[in-house]
Amino acid sequence: MMPAAPDLAAADLAAVTAQSASADTLSAAGARRALAQQFRAAGIDSPELDARLLVAHALGLDHAALAAAGARVLSRGEAEAIAALGRRRLAREPVARILGTKEFWSLKLRVDATTLVPRPETETVVEAALAALDAAAARFDALRIADLGTGSGALLLALLAELPHAFGVGTDTSLGALAVARGNARRLGQTRAAFIACDMAAALRGRFDLIVANPPYIRSGDIAALAPEVRDFDPRSALDGGSDGLDGHRTIAAAVPRLLAPGAAVVVEIGAGQAEAVSALFSAAGLAGARPRSDLSGVPRALVAKKATDGV
Numbered sequence: 001m002m003p004a005a006p007d008l009a010a011a012d013l014a015a016v017t018a019q020s021a022s023a024d025t026l027s028a029a030g031a032r033r034a035l036a037q038q039f040r041a042a043g044i045d046s047p048e049l050d051a052r053l054l055v056a057h058a059l060g061l062d063h064a065a066l067a068a069a070g071a072r073v074l075s076r077g078e079a080e081a082i083a084a085l086g087r088r089r090l091a092r093e094p095v096a097r098i099l100g101t102k103e104f105w106s107l108k109l110r111v112d113a114t115t116l117v118p119r120p121e122t123e124t125v126v127e128a129a130l131a132a133l134d135a136a137a138a139r140f141d142a143l144r145i146a147d148l149g150t151g152s153g154a155l156l157l158a159l160l161a162e163l164p165h166a167f168g169v170g171t172d173t174s175l176g177a178l179a180v181a182r183g184n185a186r187r188l189g190q191t192r193a194a195f196i197a198c199d200m201a202a203a204l205r206g207r208f209d210l211i212v213a214n215p216p217y218i219r220s221g222d223i224a225a226l227a228p229e230v231r232d233f234d235p236r237s238a239l240d241g242g243s244d245g246l247d248g249h250r251t252i253a254a255a256v257p258r259l260l261a262p263g264a265a266v267v268v269e270i271g272a273g274q275a276e277a278v279s280a281l282f283s284a285a286g287l288a289g290a291r292p293r294s295d296l297s298g299v300p301r302a303l304v305a306k307k308a309t310d311g312v
């Protein structure tokens with residue numbers, strides 16, 4: 001019979017694991033409660049969820065298996081592994097970076113120090129792009145797609161998952177990110193994606209039926225004030241949009257008109273409050289009809305535009 005697990009919700013996990021007698025009776029549920037309590041005390045946003053994900057990861061269990069294993073007494077090694085993950089989170093490392101994976105558009109993507117962790121709000125770009133294609137009845141065509149600043153490949157891989165006959169190219173200046181994106185495509189069995197190193201669209205030729213981008217768009221001067229999870233762990237090159245945050249959008253506006261096929265759309269992610277400025281940049285570059293689409297928080301997050309000569 002298993003020994004009864006004590007209620008360790010208020011215990012300090014690191015202290016518990018330092019004492020072999022206590023560690024011998026630490027349960028999976030007790031470890032989860034102790035971690036959550038530490039995270040809550042440290043002001044971490046989602047303490048219960050983070051604790052559950054980290055304990056499950058340390059034990060190699062999924063959500064259901066962890067729930068069923070609550071009373072299981074942990075070995076000393078398991079307790080120490082959980083404590084080590086807890087220390088990383090307390091140092092504000094995001095859970096996705098600790099796990100090395102993030103779900104985006106229901107795809108499990110690897111991430112590492114060279115890539116942005118894909119954000120849920122970026123799914124707005126996918127929705128806006130698919131809506132633009134649906135309006136043109138093009139979802140089943142042999143489309144050519146470009147994803148500028150592809151990072152983990154999130155946008156391109158999500159779109160290719162929805163567009164069965166499309167081919168896509170993702171660009172990035174980070175060779176590390178390109179390697180991660182290629183690995184993600186391989187693991188997903190996605191053979192219709194290619195990834196190349198270049199400045200946004202500089203190496204692209206020919207015409208594309210859809211161009212998407214989530215460029216860096218934080219003002220350089222605002223980076224120091226970001227949450228530590230972002231400031232200290234996302235690559236600076238994925239965040240820094242220059243003095244007004246719009247350097248990436250400016251490069252895209254200049255490059256995209258020559259690459260858009262007739263009737264094709266460009267869809268870019270924008271930061272809160274950037275819709276007007278990016279619309280103006282696009283309009284000056286001959287991209288018209290810029291319509292913002294809001295994310296689930298109601299923030300205008302994606303801008304959709306076409307070439308002005310397409311009569312939009």
Ligand SMILES: C[S@@+](CC[C@H](N)C(=O)[O-])C[C@H]1O[C@@H](n2cnc3c(N)ncnc32)[C@H](O)[C@@H]1O
Pocket residue numbers: 115116117118119122148149150151152153154155171172173174177198199200201213214215216217237238239
């Ligand atoms: C905000 S992240 C977006 C990553 C990914 N598309 C996503 O949505 O999760 C911006 C990406 O653009 C890349 N990047 C920054 N400047 C670039 C440039 N001039 N040309 C190409 N990629 C660039 C960064 O390395 C980073 O991967």
